[in-house]
Amino acid sequence: MYDIYALARGPLAWGAFIVFFGGIIYRLAAILLEARKKDHVVYAYFSPYYAMRSMLHWIVPFGSRSMRQQPILTTVTFAFHICLIGVPLFLFAHIILFKESFDISWWTLSGMAAQVMTVIVLLSCVYFFVRRIVQPDVRYLSSTADYLILLLVVLPFATGFWAARGWAGFEIATLLHMLSGELLLALIPFTKLSHMFFFPLTRIYAGSEFGAVRNAKDW
């Protein structure tokens, strides 16, 4: 137990952060270089105004037509993403670890808020899972990887909640929480979760083409 803790708290944590940030830089650089080679016209038509306009419409809830057509999915997905990013970044227990390791700290959530937000993440994942199975078009598009990604996201939040509540077996839950969180971080750049940092590129591409070339909306 002590060895696993020391490993998860030290080398594996470093590894996860390095693969996460290194992976993001690598994938961004690779796609930008590939576009320069294969799709050079993208650079020629790049428009900061239309790119920003597209990003704004897709980052504001109900800012796009498809979001208005699917109000439940839109509500769930925005609540999910806010909680998904907010809890790990502003959890008191996490900030304490940053303070101990790097002597930096910032604003934190109350314990109750963090727990409610974690439940929102978990219930959202249940919704996404059921939606993948029940809705025919989404089911057709779903691969095994999509279900595994869902599990990858659920694990650190479920075990984190278990650890925070101190329920029976919380020792194992805490170790699983650390390990699954590190696995998630390291896999983000190399799975569909890369939409986390590819989102701006998608919007820059579509926004510029629709705005500057086709004179149409892309939202």
Next chain:
Amino acid sequence: MKQYHKVSSLLAVFAFAGLVFFAMSTEAQFSITTVEDSAFSGKERMRPIVSFDHDAHMAYDAVEDCNTCHHMWEDGKKMDNADSIGMECSACHLAEPGNSEMNLISAYHRLCRTCHLNEKAGPVLCGECHAGEK
């Protein structure tokens, strides 16, 4: 004469009861069972208070001297022949400006966890120390 015995035995009972009461109260005063610091009082706790058996720790091999924990630092070096017994941890660990509570919390975490990890004994996970009610 009988009356005298009655009074003296009654006095003896009272004296003994007083002694027991005194012993129990001093026991309660000197045996430390939780990690406390006045810097934490009056503030909302994020996690439950930490149970800590001071007497048990004094018997451990890894705790060589009082200043293993009650340390005193000067010019970035731990002093061999000095200790901080009787001082609150916050007397030094709140000295830095800004974010002072986090400094104190970090100091406790480092002190306890470092030793527990080195000795492979005692709690290291969040919920092992911060257990039970707030």
